[in-house]
Amino acid sequence: MTTTGKVRVATIWLSGCSGCHMSFLDQDERLIDLAQKIQLVYSPIADIKQFPENVDVTLIEGALANEEQLAMLKTARARSKILISLGDCAVTGNVTALRNAWHRSDQEVLERAYLDKSDLNPQRPDQVPKLLVKARPLHEAVKVDFFIPGCPPSADLINYVLTELLAGRTPNMEGRSKYG
């Protein structure tokens, strides 16, 4: 915690559809209560360039699919006390991981996505960071403290987990999570 006395929270968007962030925002009026207790120090919905030091809680949406994301994830892990996988892509790989069952090389995956399946202007991408062999859930690369599954997870569930953590309790997912 910082001098403001608020819990420093970050959110990260890796390979996902941003639906989990939408769900986060769907907490609606409860966000106002949350804002009393937390300070958003990094997020795709805030214009902050660098992932800061000393973060209390980081929520990460999306699967781990390329090397840039892996570096980001490692930074986040090193600088956060609590790391939370937010949503199915982060928890299972989900849609992003569909390519895993295809068992092809990263180049073939890119060609399929940018050339074969492209309706307009097929072109070979040159700015995509190098893909990992498999798209993975986050906990296969770093230690993850809590999981909020769902595609997307409900706003209620996100709120429940955050509220419990802010109160210093361990969330109990039994009967609450909605896998998939």
Added chain:
Amino acid sequence: MEGLKLKLDDLQRVAEHEVDFQRAYKYRINVCCSSGCVPFGALKVLKAFEDAVKEFGVDKECKVARTGCIGTCSVGPAVLIEPGDYLYQSVTPEKVREIVRDHIVLGLPVKDMLYKNQAYFQKQHRLVLRNAGKIDPSRIEDYISAGGYSALAKCLATMTSQGVIYEVRTSGLRGRGGAGFSTGQKWGLVARAQNFPKYIVANLDEGDPGVFANRTLAEADPHAIIEGMLIAAYAVGAQKGYIYIRSEYPLAIQTLQKAIAQAKAMSLLGDNILEMSFKFDLELRFGAGAFVAGEETAILASVEGQRAMPRPRPPYPANSGLWKKPTLIQNVETLANIPLIVQNGGLWFTKIGTSKCTGTKCFSLTGQINNPGLIEVPMGISLREVVFDIGGGVPDGRKFKAVLVGGPSGGCLPDTLLELPIDYDSLTKVGAIMGSGGIVVLDDQSCMVDTAKFFTEFCVDESCGKCTPCRAGLARIKEIFDGITQGTGKMDDIATLEKSGVFIRDASLCGLGQTAPNPVLTTLRYFKDEYLEHIVEKKCKAGKCFKNEKEA
């Protein structure tokens, strides 16, 4: 003699006649022609002996016999000359003339060809293998002259079925198939079941890689198995039996087929056995390459012609087995003990072994060891005695590292546990099992992680796929091992291995799944440093791992 319908008193006469017949020979040359010695040319050696005794004109005083395994499989072909039990090793057809000339004609054993390691036999106690290597398994008369079928005769003539069960119970004999359930108790359960017909299944589906005790027994002394089954049938009231044998054992199958035919011809199988109102039929059933079929309930499915998938117990086969009828399932090694117990009494048997674990156990001794082979030792003998005194220790001046007891689902035990007495309970306590008696010795060039991975792979291949832990769980464990041995292991892997191992052990349906994690759990327990070395330093001291296994 074949074709003669034996009566009770005839047995004695056959035995005496056969003994007289054999006494006419001064020497008996036993050539081991079991699966272990044949590939080394045992059949040619047998032929050479037959020719040589004729050549030297001693064929009237020498009986050349084709026998089963003597146990020294690493130095085959082995030849045992009686009297005096002179054991020749690595005999070649070229050396046969020398042996016959010196030993038989001149009476001077050829010293430098004799098997040297006397300790190999001194610490053994051969009950089950009493006749192995000494009788011709293809002649029922040989077995009868060695006292065979007299226990059956004793049962039929003088004992009630309850009396037989009493002796077996008194003997404290426990199932030699691995689990170690009390044999007498099991017989009592089947005998009590009031549902007919009843069946007996003799388990010769020795699927444990590295184990060949049952095969050896069947090749060397098939009638001991048949007699044991007959006595069991008499005791529990069964009239039909099956011997379920691996199809990978062609010689054992042949030997048993012949033995069954002989027993039938002499009215030792079929209706009115020994002219008594006792009836028992015996058939062979062939396995087809499924380790799990050795499991008690899976073997039943297999005998019935189904996929060998185990089912939960209860109901136990003693009440609901083959075609839902009471069925006694017994390992052949257990059965081979029975004639001795009946003959000598249950109390006699308790004097061998330890108080809780009576009798002996056959072990197949293999791996990095000087004297691999088949041994039979009293229960309670220490691992050290087996590995070093009998086995002669590790060859080529290397260091002993671990011993694997109990087959692919056994445990890897380190040198600190070498003083452990071999019995069911002591082994279970340290995470190993008796299993079907496989002992594999590993030297310091073995990697324990690689070893655990090898056994896990075996169990993954052999899992029947019915229950989740064994099917899905073992496959995950195998993947974790792939990671660790290819350099992508994580520290979390150790906890995951441990957690899933314990779960698979506790939650699996049958013995295969319940014991499959043993190699993983014991290597984690005794050789954790090697896991850490693989995960943290990405190093394998033994040089087995981190090779690019998955090329292309």
Added chain:
Amino acid sequence: MSEIDNRRLLLEKVLKEHNFQESALLEILHRAQEIYGYLDKDLLMDISGSLNIPPSHVYGVATFYSYFKLKKPGEHIVTGCLGTACYVKGVEQIMQAIEAEFDLKRGGSTPDGKLSLLVTRCIGACAMAPSIVVDDEVIGKATKGVVIAKIKSVLGGVKAET
């Protein structure tokens, strides 16, 4: 009478010996494989019909046990024993050498159908590990050189001395 008819007659004899009993399915599959060399789908359908067992059940049993071959095997068969004792004694290296020498993978055959390489979990010849079986002949304490020479001689149709 053609060869195929003969084989069918033999199979029929086996079926009758076992009285068309469902419980003899394994024995019948064993014998059918001996007669035909392997179990193709027509054969399995035939057995299924003869014993009145559902085809899926027959197929399930035939594929459960690794001893049954559903594909035509090579003319010559080499089987490596991957039992514990053989593994500890280095059978893996011999297998890799065979794969490299004859350009085939375990479980498969050479394109000309001359040679199949199979694996088994223990043939019980552990004391003379490592063991390789070349056309029903067990080679104990095998080495790369001996095994490869043996296979070559078998393929060349020369009766090799052991």
Added chain:
Amino acid sequence: MSIGTVKLKIDGVEVTVPEGTMILKAAKDNGIIIPTLCSLEGLTAYGGCRICLVEISGSPKLFPACITSVSTGMAVTTNSEKLKEYRKMAVQMLLAERTHICSVCVADEHCELQDMANQLGVDHVMFERNWSRDEIDSTHDFLVIDRNRCILCTRCIRVCDQIEGVHTLDLKLRGKDSQVIMDLDEHWANSCSCTSCRKCAKVCPVGAIYIEGEPIGHTKRKDIAEFILTRRNRK
């Protein structure tokens, strides 16, 4: 012949049930629900999924409730911490075994495996997943099988054999390679024995067998086997 009754305790509650009742049924009849996957009323018990394992006091072993019958004086625990942990483990192993991606699955929100995960609080899978990629057989007019979602519970095989009576389905191979097959491993359209009765799709707990174009909530009918049996026995 009268059938006796048996008194036992389930989770501390004393219950009385007919002799020979399975623990699962005894518990259910007394309001205690033991989670299951492979078990289905009207079909023979299988005992494969290991979700319904319970503890019986006096034994260190665990027993599948679906196939273990009650006995007098038995004290059964259905929901200890260890059992919960083990159930979670079994569900995780099933989720990791093949390709399960709920968000693109026909059975999403109508899947017993997914429900089980949620109910038990499985919020992630500790194992790396195995991404199976078996061909989807959609050759049949309307029945589809996607073996990548199959959990090998064999409900379809049992309903096909025991209720429909044709035994089109069975398992091939063994262990992790086991697969549900039609006849001699034919494509579904070529199956000579299939009657297209749809029962397999109705009992499939996951999205492995489904009816093309039909909402899965409409297809699934867990009580179908028991329903048909009751109807058949009606005089």
